[in-house]
Amino acid sequence: MENWLLKRARLTPNKIGLVFENNNWTFSELKMCANTLLNQLYHHKQSLSRVAVLGSNAADFYHLLLALHLGNIETIILNNRLTAQEIKQQTTIAQPDLIIFEEKFTEKLTLSTTDYDSLSLESLKQINSDTALSFSETTIDLSQTTTIMFTSGTTGTPKAVRQTYENHWSSAIGSALNLGLSQDDTWLMTVPLFHISGYSMLIKGLIYGQTVCLIAKFNPDTIINTLTTYHVTHLSLVPTMLEVLLNNPSFRRLGSQLKCLLLGGAALSIDTLEHCIRLNLPVIQSFGMTETASQVVALNHHDARKKIGSSGLPQLAISLKIADTVEPYSTGEILIKGPNVTPGYLNSPLELTEDGYFKTGDLGYLDNEGFLFVSGRQKELIISGGENIYPLEVEYQLKQLPMIKEAAVIGEQDTYWGERVVAYLVVTDIDDFNTDALSLLSKKIAAYKCPKTYYLVKELPKNAIGKLIKRELPNQEIIRLIQPTR
Amino acid sequence: MENWLLKRARLTPNKIGLVFENNNWTFSELKMCANTLLNQLYHHKQSLSRVAVLGSNAADFYHLLLALHLGNIETIILNNRLTAQEIKQQTTIAQPDLIIFEEKFTEKLTLSTTDYDSLSLESLKQINSDTALSFSETTIDLSQTTTIMFTSGTTGTPKAVRQTYENHWSSAIGSALNLGLSQDDTWLMTVPLFHISGYSMLIKGLIYGQTVCLIAKFNPDTIINTLTTYHVTHLSLVPTMLEVLLNNPSFRRLGSQLKCLLLGGAALSIDTLEHCIRLNLPVIQSFGMTETASQVVALNHHDARKKIGSSGLPQLAISLKIADTVEPYSTGEILIKGPNVTPGYLNSPLELTEDGYFKTGDLGYLDNEGFLFVSGRQKELIISGGENIYPLEVEYQLKQLPMIKEAAVIGEQDTYWGERVVAYLVVTDIDDFNTDALSLLSKKIAAYKCPKTYYLVKELPKNAIGKLIKRELPNQEIIRLIQPTR
Numbered sequence: 019m020e021n022w023l024l025k026r027a028r029l030t031p032n033k034i035g036l037v038f039e040n041n042n043w044t045f046s047e048l049k050m051c052a053n054t055l056l057n058q059l060y061h062h063k064q065s066l067s068r069v070a071v072l073g074s075n076a077a078d079f080y081h082l083l084l085a086l087h088l089g090n091i092e093t094i095i096l097n098n099r100l101t102a103q104e105i106k107q108q109t110t111i112a113q114p115d116l117i118i119f120e121e122k123f124t125e126k127l128t129l130s131t132t133d134y135d136s137l138s139l140e141s142l143k144q145i146n147s148d149t150a151l152s153f154s155e156t157t158i159d160l161s162q163t164t165t166i167m168f169t170s171g172t173t174g175t176p177k178a179v180r181q182t183y184e185n186h187w188s189s190a191i192g193s194a195l196n197l198g199l200s201q202d203d204t205w206l207m208t209v210p211l212f213h214i215s216g217y218s219m220l221i222k223g224l225i226y227g228q229t230v231c232l233i234a235k236f237n238p239d240t241i242i243n244t245l246t247t248y249h250v251t252h253l254s255l256v257p258t259m260l261e262v263l264l265n266n267p268s269f270r271r272l273g274s275q276l277k278c279l280l281l282g283g284a285a286l287s288i289d290t291l292e293h294c295i296r297l298n299l300p301v302i303q304s305f306g307m308t309e310t311a312s313q314v315v316a317l318n319h320h321d322a323r324k325k326i327g328s329s330g331l332p333q334l335a336i337s338l339k340i341a342d343t344v345e346p347y348s349t350g351e352i353l354i355k356g357p358n359v360t361p362g363y364l365n366s367p368l369e370l371t372e373d374g375y376f377k378t379g380d381l382g383y384l385d386n387e388g389f390l391f392v393s394g395r396q397k398e399l400i401i402s403g404g405e406n407i408y409p410l411e412v413e414y415q416l417k418q419l420p421m422i423k424e425a426a427v428i429g430e431q432d433t434y435w436g437e438r439v440v441a442y443l444v445v446t447d448i449d450d451f452n453t454d455a456l457s458l459l460s461k462k463i464a465a466y467k468c469p470k471t472y473y474l475v476k477e478l479p480k481n482a483i484g485k486l487i488k489r490e491l492p493n494q495e496i497i498r499l500i501q502p503t504r
Numbered sequence: 505m506e507n508w509l510l511k512r513a514r515l516t517p518n519k520i521g522l523v524f525e526n527n528n529w530t531f532s533e534l535k536m537c538a539n540t541l542l543n544q545l546y547h548h549k550q551s552l553s554r555v556a557v558l559g560s561n562a563a564d565f566y567h568l569l570l571a572l573h574l575g576n577i578e579t580i581i582l583n584n585r586l587t588a589q590e591i592k593q594q595t596t597i598a599q600p601d602l603i604i605f606e607e608k609f610t611e612k613l614t615l616s617t618t619d620y621d622s623l624s625l626e627s628l629k630q631i632n633s634d635t636a637l638s639f640s641e642t643t644i645d646l647s648q649t650t651t652i653m654f655t656s657g658t659t660g661t662p663k664a665v666r667q668t669y670e671n672h673w674s675s676a677i678g679s680a681l682n683l684g685l686s687q688d689d690t691w692l693m694t695v696p697l698f699h700i701s702g703y704s705m706l707i708k709g710l711i712y713g714q715t716v717c718l719i720a721k722f723n724p725d726t727i728i729n730t731l732t733t734y735h736v737t738h739l740s741l742v743p744t745m746l747e748v749l750l751n752n753p754s755f756r757r758l759g760s761q762l763k764c765l766l767l768g769g770a771a772l773s774i775d776t777l778e779h780c781i782r783l784n785l786p787v788i789q790s791f792g793m794t795e796t797a798s799q800v801v802a803l804n805h806h807d808a809r810k811k812i813g814s815s816g817l818p819q820l821a822i823s824l825k826i827a828d829t830v831e832p833y834s835t836g837e838i839l840i841k842g843p844n845v846t847p848g849y850l851n852s853p854l855e856l857t858e859d860g861y862f863k864t865g866d867l868g869y870l871d872n873e874g875f876l877f878v879s880g881r882q883k884e885l886i887i888s889g890g891e892n893i894y895p896l897e898v899e900y901q902l903k904q905l906p907m908i909k910e911a912a913v914i915g916e917q918d919t920y921w922g923e924r925v926v927a928y929l930v931v932t933d934i935d936d937f938n939t940d941a942l943s944l945l946s947k948k949i950a951a952y953k954c955p956k957t958y959y960l961v962k963e964l965p966k967n968a969i970g971k972l973i974k975r976e977l978p979n980q981e982i983i984r985l986i987q988p989t990r
Binding site: 226356 | 506517680711
């Protein structure tokens with residue numbers, strides 16, 4: 019296949035491809051920016067097969083990612099919220115030929131720059147590249163790795179996920195078949211470019227020929243301004259962002275303009291979902307991961323009300339099943355097969371079933387119509403007195419109770435039961451919190467699933483895209499502890 | 505990948521998949537119809553790897569095609585306008601295990617049924633299939649051949665084109681990326697199901713999850729009724745059909761409802777195109793063939809006015825170039841590479857360039873923005889006195905002249921010049937036709953390109969989808985002959 023940036027610049031050269039802080043670039047201009055940067059890069063170092071990048075949601079970084087796509091260079095996209103120690107760990111795994119970083123992140127590379135050649139993006143842009151070097155990679159091999167991202171690491175050691183051109187292509191196609199597609203659509207990107215949810219939008223921009231409005235940092239006013247100025251039709255959000263936006267009257271009036279509000283990263287509360295339905299906001303809940311190059315299962319707007327709590331149906335090219343069962347409503351590990359699935363990690367083998375399905379490590383079930391309901395991470399499964407307890411189920415029920423804004427349920431070691439269920443709660447008012455409300459829980463779920471201890475905390479620990487990091491829960495400061503009476 | 509019919513029936517079971525003569529079938533019902541037919545088929549014959557079918561635009565035939573898709577059986581789709589002799593020639597090439605035909609076509613099989621097992625569709629439907637046989641092919645191998653179609657044969661011996669699942673998949677995806685996509689779109693199919701333009705719509709119906717309104721026979725009133733009753737958004741037409749519809753006031757008012765009027769098979773006259781633009785009808789001109797599983801190049805509505813005469817830009821996954829040149833405006837054979845291209849014919853090798861491009865046998869050029877302009881079939885190129893003459897160019901200019909409705913230009917043997925240019929014309933009024941008009945031609949194109957003889961005929965010979973069959977021109981009855989003065 020021809021290189022996507024080159025092809026797009028040929029198909030729709032004058033269409034706006036990127037908007038950032040009142041500037042915009044046509045696809046033809048994006049090609050030129052990428053071409054210049056790539057030329058400067060080869061002036062710095064002629065042989066490059068794998069480059070690590072550390073940047074933020076900004077036009078220069080977007081151009082850099084396009085330049086590396088244009089040069090067919092494997093790109094390790096580092097998370098800019100990591101510590102110097104974590105970045106050293108990841109570069110040691112991925113072994114880049116060069117690290118390119120925005121200068122504001124210099125500190126984060128102090129442990130890595132001794133081992134690897136590195137260059138700031140600002141310096142790269144200063145390189146004199148009047149003599150154009152030859153680097154005409156005009157075609158791409160779909161089976162080749164183009165990006166490497168580390169799993170967000172909510173469960174421990176990060177794994178270096180290889181993403182091929184085919185993974186990204188299939189993801190874009192599957193999403194188009196699911197959500198529909200029009201070249202007049204415009205996406206607003208407020209999720210990080212270094213995360214698959216952001217990078218996949220850059221790729222979709224090229225494949226679909228759509229405008230991407232890149233936002234440096236989530237801020238309701240900027241979002242509202244951009245939505246109206248650029249007639250944005252699609253945006254990706256994590257639930258916390260959506261909740262903030264719903265407080266804004268201008269946002270609530272945008273229902274008719276928006277075609278898709280894609281949600282990922284965490285489950286949406288039933289209140290928020292119903293609020294969106296009332297406002298006619300086209301919420302799409304989804305399920306996907308770095309290993310599947312973005313979402314592979316999605317619940318569209320039309321099914322949202324009748325399938326509350328579901329992540330939806332698999333994309334057309336995706337096969338989805340639950341391990342060791344063909345029965346509906348039977349919970350087990352979610353298994354996925356299809357062209358979106360990574361060929362493997364750099365540093366550990368991919369866990370596949372005998373018939374080639376990727377073992378996601380997530381638990382869930384399919385209902386009688388094949389809709390997926392995610393029950394949580396397999397590693398987060400709590401086994402107490404021989405009973406399986408799915409934290410998501412307990413969290414879901416807790417969030418239905420009055421005054422509870424957020425809930426996270428984990429197991430603690432217990433000499434008698436093996437594990438005991440405990441919950442971390444963020445409530446609307448800690449002092450006024452009425453513990454009686456908690457007793458309502460036992461009417462909803464079996465007693466063995468009910469938390470034995472509640473920890474009231476100020477906030478839950480989350481990663482860059484707002485995903486809960488359960489392993490950090492025990493480090494949270496406890497403001498109030500509640501032991502419910504039996 | 506999972507079988508598309510099964511997957512679609514699982515994703516959107518209650519959506520209408522097919523409408524035909526006031527009946528309709530949901531995808532779930534289509535699956536059941538296909539399942540029953542396939543079961544009946546296996547009761548007739550247990551081992552089937554390749555079946556030939558001869559049918560018409562009707563629900564039963566649609567169900568049969570779906571049944572063969574469900575059973576993963578290679579399907580030779582025969583053209584129902586062929587003679588018994590031609591059908592014998594094609595079955596001899598393709599060697600089916602069984603021929604299934606609609607009874608009204610029995611006569612056409614008189615020469616083939618002695619050599620092959622055959623069964624009418626009507627008898628197939630009577631088979632008792634209470635005992636369900638096992639035929640659960642739930643997955644498809646993309647590289648496998650699923651359909652075999654013979655090229656329309658405008659140039660001689662038919663070739664048996666193999667079309668893989670991947671060819672059809674890539675065609676559907678490429679078209680969606682080009683035209684946009686929404687699950688609420690509804691297609692009206694008036695082109696034949698046995699032709700790639702019709703069959704590709706059946707496939708798109710499954711892949712996109714859209715409703716197909718099947719029409720037995722082109723008739724303006726039926727078309728208008730269906731367009732309004734079923735809120736049709738897309739239709740495929742050949743230019744002659746469009747010209748008939750444009751005479752209908754109700755059709756002319758449908759501009760705002762329609763999203764896509766896909767034209768193929770022949771070039772659209774400039775008058776008709778401008779008429780459509782005035783009516784705001786979203787005309788999409790395209791270029792494609794049986795070997796590329798439908799269109800691979802398309803000119804969208806937005807570019808229609810500024811690129812008159814062009815077939816448009818290649819789909820994203822398609823590489824397009826002109827043989828032996830990289831210069832714009834330089835004419836040569838059109839070369840195509842991409843996942844839509846057939847792996848080969850059954851009865852002859854596929855002509856490929858050294859770098860793997862399919863040699864289409866069509867001539868054309870690319871303009872400075874990469875838009876394709878088709879000049880005609882390579883075999884139709886006229887060489888007169890050492891000069892190359894492209895019939896399409898001459899035909900295009902002829903059609904701009906007053907009173908000329910249709911024009912076809914070919915070469916006749918000439919002992920002195922090698923070939924001499926002649927034209928067959930259909931005019932608005934043969935008796936009143938003013939030959940002076942023809943002298944205007946020499947102001948537009950070089951004298952060596954101007955026809956030396958004009959044959960006025962009642963109509964031009966055309967195939968099932970309205971494509972001109974040049975080799976039959978010399979058999980037309982000549983009503984008037986004009987030798988222009990030099």
